[in-house]
Amino acid sequence: MEGFEIKITNSNKGKGLFATKKYDPGDIILEEDPIxxxxxxxxxxxxxxxxxxxMRPLETPERNVRRLSCKSDIVLPHADCVEMNLDEATGCDDCEALYCSEFCKQQAYVTYHRSMCHDSLxxxxxxxxxxxxxKQMHYPPETTNILLLIRILxxxxxxxxPAAAAAKIKQFCHRTVNxxxxxxxxxxxxxxxxxLNRLRELTAAVIDGDYIxxxxxxxxxxxxxxxxGTNGQGIGTSPLAMWVNAVxxxxxxxxxxxxxxxxxxKLYQYVEEESGTFLNTEGSGLFELQSACNHSCSPNAESSFPYSNHRIQLKALKTIMPGDEICISYLDECMIQRSRHSRQKELAQNYLFKCWCERCTSQAADPDVTSDEDMSEDEPDDVD
Structure with missing residues (x-):
């Protein structure tokens, strides 16, 4: 691996991703496809x-925004600035699975689809x-993905x-039973x-084998x-976002x-009124290298999906020197701006750890109140 290495940290975080060369802001650290x-x-x-x-979109931006807004008369200006290559789309010969290309179809078949192909009807x-x-257990927004679990198996x-593949997956399992x-x-x-027991029984009925x-x-x-739930990296693709970025x-x-x-x-307003925030093709993936990135509330890198598919890119936000740990934020843009107490609460609930990054350490003396409570304390009392 050029420019970085995975090694055990000096804290209770386990593995981490560390730079072996200097990165300037904007430099690409790595790109990878998920397992x-x-x-x-x-x-x-x-x-x-x-x-x-x-997960590459299989509909044009115009068709996408018409569907999401329920407005069939929308005509996007500069519609030709996004190349979709939908002519290459194909499907599984035995089920309804659709692919953007013959390459993806073959990759899916040899990697996992042969074991999962079924009549969806x-x-x-x-x-x-x-x-x-x-779906009956886990209504949107989904925070984990049973289908990803089955694809892993x-x-x-x-x-x-298969023994090496099982060992690779077990490297991600590092928590206690509790x-x-x-x-x-x-x-x-x-x-x-x-x-959980019901899902386990149903999963065992789908797929079985000595190594799983x-x-x-x-x-x-x-x-x-x-x-x-913890290592699955959220992935979102959107024809509308592709068009907006191209324009x-x-x-x-x-x-x-x-x-x-x-x-x-105006387009986003139409979409929000009809479809709410449920506007992207959303899913998750398991990434071998990117998953080694630990969290920081003041991250020096960020992940993105610049190719409108599941290929992830890790890019430097700050100057990173050899020996520095490369960290991303597990929190969204809104949550990362909130108080230390709010951030710690979110991380404890969803990732089961307490953050001791430089920002959290510097704010250790802050009062243990949530950001909402901070805001309410700043508001004037009601006057009768």
């Missing part, structure tokens, strides 16, 4: 058209049953060296023990579910730029 990835179950159920392997097929059961089964159960409680709710038996025990399945790169006058920005704002 496996897939759409969320509800996202796929609502027919968000995307490649079943790489067969309501009694084990794959259909587990997906329907999952299929990846092990279909690997030319920590795993605590996280699954968070993901599934009060009935998590019953639901450890993952189908109660403890192993809990660990695998926790793995997907922003076009040369135009100040007046034209103002008009197009107003038009874009």
């Amino acid at each position: 496996v990835s897939c759409q969320f179950a509800w996202n796929a159920a609502y027919r968000y058209l995307a490649c079943d392997h790489c 067969d309501a009694l097929h084990p794959m259909t049953v587990v997906l329907e059961e999952w 299929a990846y092990i089964n279909q690997n030319s060296d 920590e795993d159960a605590e996280l699954i409680h968070k993901l599934l709710g009060e009935q998590f023990a019953i639901q 038996q450890d993952f189908l025990t109660p403890e192993g399945f809990c660990a695998l579910m926790a793995l997907v 922003s790169e076009l040369t135009m006058s100040d007046d034209e730029r103002k008009q197009i920005n107003l038009y874009i704002d």
Whole structure:
């Protein structure tokens, strides 16, 4: 690996990603495809058209915004600034899985799809049953992905060296049984023990094999579910976002730029009124290198998906020197701006750790109140 290495940290964080050369702000640290990835179950159920392997959109920006806004008369200006290559789209010969290219179709088949291919119209097929059961347990927004878990097991089964593939996956499992159960409680709710066992039984009916038996025990399945919940990297692709980004790169006058920005704002308003925030093709993936990045509330790097598919890019936000740990934020843009107490609460609930990054350490003396409480304290008292 050129420019970085994975090694054990000097704290309780376990592994971390460390620079072996200098990176300036904007430099690309790494790019990688996931071991496996897939759409969320509800996202796929609502027919968000995307490649079943790489999640590349399979509809034009114009068709996308018409569907999301329920306005069939929308005509996007500069529609030709986005190249979709939808002519290369293809499908599985035996099921409804769609792919952006023959390459993705073949990659999916040799990696995991051979073990999972099924008739989606067969309501009694084990794959259909587990997906329907999952959707009843886990309504949007989904924070983990049962289909990703099954693809991980299929990846092990279909690997030319299944023992090595199983060992690679087990490297992600590092929590205690109690920590795993605590996280699954968070993901599934009060009935998590019953639901987890039901999901385990249904998953075992979908896929079986000598090298995945450890993952189908109660403890192993809990660990695998926790793995997907904490290491699954969210992936979002959107034809509309592709068009917006492409239009922003076009040369135009100040007046034209103002008009197009107003038009874009109006489009998003239409979409929000009809579809809410559920506007992207969303899913998750398991990345071998990127998953080694630990969290910081003052990150020196960030992850993005610049190719409108599941290929991730890690880019430096600050100057990173050889020996520095490369850290990203596990929190979204809104949460990262909140108080130390709010950030710590979110990280404890969703990732089961207490952050001791430089920013949190410097704010250790701050009062233990949430950002909402901070805001309410700043508001004047009501006057009768």
